[in-house]
Amino acid sequence: MATTTTLTPAQFREELEELLRLATEYATLESRLESKAQELELSDWIMEFDSDFLSAVGAQVSHALDAAKGESGHSEYSALDVCQDIQNALDVLKFAMERADRAR
Secondary structure (H helix, E strand, O other): OOOOOOOOHHHHHHHHHHHHHHHHHHHHHHHHHHHHHHHHHHHOOOHHHHHHHHHHHHHHHHHHHHHHOOOOOOOOOOOOHHHHHHHEEEEEEEHHHHHHHHHH
């Protein structure tokens, strides 16, 4: 449980201004995240993989991109959940790339 502190009106205004600054930074980063996810979604990178890995890599990356664009379908999806989905996509992609390199 959070404890309350007594703030003067001027201090409270300063805190609200700081909160606004943080919210603005958050909105900017969210917009950049969505833009980057859209940009990646439009690339043809996935065609480099064998059909064995194509569906696994594609599904994991698509899920991560949807999460990054805020389209995860989960109303309580947090930024940490998005990070985990992107990390999972990276792990699957790295594995597929390593396997493809070994197969060559």
